[in-house]
Amino acid sequence: MIKNEKIRASEVHLTGIHGEDLGVISTVEALSMAKKLKVDLICTSLFSSPPPCRLMKAGTAKEEVQKAKPKSGKQEQNAKVKEIRLTPQIEDHDYDTKKNQAHKLLQTGKAVLLVVRIQGKEGPKAKELLERLLKDVVDVGSKQTGIQLSGKQAMVQVNPL
Structure with a gap:
């Protein structure tokens, strides 16, 4: 001024x-x-x-x-997207932890970007993991985009309901 x-x-x-x-x-x-x-x-x-x-x-x-x-x-606070990273060879306990993190973030009103790191021919396994995770968080969030496989990662964005 x-x-x-x-x-x-x-x-x-x-x-x-x-x-x-x-x-x-x-x-x-x-x-x-x-x-x-x-x-x-x-x-x-x-x-x-x-x-x-x-x-x-x-x-x-x-x-x-x-x-x-x-x-x-x-306006900036509402636009926050939190990223949760996974790998296709995730153990059950680690999967539950990541699922709970996504659940909590979606309940607080934040969007979540689920990212699976891919090495070699793990594409189908990564897609399967994301589909399973989407089914587990369907009660608190809905996917904004489809599962995107690109190069070294597979990802999907989930918005709160």
Whole structure:
């Protein structure tokens, strides 16, 4: 947020305190208007010429910036995908542990990416393992994509219900 004397442009497109358009005026004139009204001159964007500026209280501008930040943070949290890695030669106990991890993650609302590392001709075995795991977590999640076999891994994404 650039305000007052830090604005380097010679002219600005000014918007008043109540949102009225005051047109294009010199920066010096806009700063003197801001001082008369006891408010700040705040530049809203640097990507246009002349840059659009507003007359507003400094506290109001900071509040607008803070209101915008929490919204973006919440959106990022919802998009999290946790990856669980397995191998085709997994033991029963290890399989149960991975299944329980996937179960817990899906119950908390996170998507899970199940990845099986493949070496050689283990493709069919890996696909079988993923199908078995999908059947075990069907009560808390549904697959977003089909099982994808690509090179050295097989994977499927499971979204919470």
